[in-house]
Amino acid sequence: MTILLTGAGGFLGLNIVEALLEQGLDCVALNxxxxPTDFCDRSGLICEVADVRDRSAMAEVLRRHGIRSVIHAAAVTLAPGSALTTVERAFDVNMVSTAILLEEVRKAGIARFVYPSSTAVYGAALFEDAPVTEATPPRPASVYGYTKLASERLVAETAGHFGLSCVRARITALFGPHERETGTRDLMSLPFQMARAAQSDKEVILPEGLRRDWTSSRDVAAALVLLAIAPKLPSDLYNLGLGASWYPVLLARQLSENHPRWHHGIGRADGSDCRLILHDDPTRTRQPLVATKFEQDFDFRFRSPEAACRDYAQWLKTPTAPPTQDIPDHAT
Structure with a gap:
């Protein structure tokens, strides 16, 4: 079975490539x-360099490789004041490419279309008291969230109108192997920033009480592969995440084993003495995604925070881990 993966060179994309190859599937990795050079010679992997917004290129890739399933992971984020992309580009890559690819998938008779979405579609609901399930009404509060929600609805409408087998997967905050600076993500995850600081022996002060449901990138990649190859889909919408929030000191302890001289500590709850870039207000409680439906439908379990932190720390010791980079001082 040959699967087309768009956005293959991104953080999530590289994890999906590995998950596909581990399952013995052929992967056409489009980026x-x-x-990265350590991926190029892997058995079962075909690399294609193309713009996912190029309709003729997409049609040719689908035809030439006999694609049976598509995971459309190509996307760009857009943080306020972004220097990496524009609102126009975010809409173009996140929405227009989805429309183009859906049309070519329909014409080619592809068996399955998997759309990795984001918790950004839930927006303000993430900071309220109720559990965040697939039934939680979307309330995006960012341009990125609006582009992902609009693309989700396009996928659902296309599936309903043409009878395509499509599934949307709302993914929580990720951390783990293959996160690196690519120029398409405005904010690197807090765990990545911690790892980079540890490699540079730069002290990290973590906000007291900060907890988020960071989930292993490897687990989410494996979940997306299951959605791509499942004979039948019990649902067309799933949350993907470990379902529990955890304090990043768990990762700090693992990183300290790799870098014994590195120091980390606990600081003010508001993060005012934290030199890392925080994605949101650390004093606010953010609800973890509830992924019970996916776990039950596919007999799947996301690894625990402790296990995910150990896995990431072990990967950081391998030659494929990203190089050490300096961290700017963002303390006020």
Missing amino acids: DRAL
Whole structure:
């Protein structure tokens, strides 16, 4: 079975490539630039460099490789004041490419279309008291969230109108192997920033009480592969995340084993003495995604925070881990 993966060179994309190959599946990895060199010669992997918004290129890739399933992971984020992209580009890549690819998938008779979405579609609901399930009404509060929700609805409408087998997966905050600076993500995860600081022996002060449901990128990649190859889909919408929030000191302890001289500590709850870039107000409680439906439908379990932190720390010791980079001082 051959699966087309767009956005293959991104953080999630590289994890999906590995998950597909581990399952013995053939992967056509499409990206707008070459994949890292350590991926290029892997058995079962075909690399294509193309713009996912290029309709003729997408049609040719689908035809030439006999694609049976598509995971459309190509996307760009957009944080307020972004220097990496524009609102126009975010809409173009996140929405227009989805419309183009859906049309070509329909014409080619592809068996399955998997759309990785984001918790950004839930927006303000993430900071309220109720559990965040697939039934939680979307309330995006960012341009990125609006582009992902609009693309989700396009996928659902296309599936309903043409009878395509499509599934949307709302993914929580990720951390783990293959996160690196690519120029398409405005904010790197807090765990990545911690790992980079540890590699540079730069002290990290973590906000007291900060907890989020960071989930292993490897687990989410494996979940997306299951959605791509499942003979039948019990649902067309799933949350993907470990379902529990945890304090990043768990990762700090693992990183300290790799870097014994590195120091970390606990600081003010508001993060005012934290030199890392925080994605949101650390004093606010953010609800973890509830992924019970996916776990039950596919007999799947996301690894615990402790296990995910150990896995990431072990990967950081391998030659494929990203190089050490300096961290700017964001303390006020």
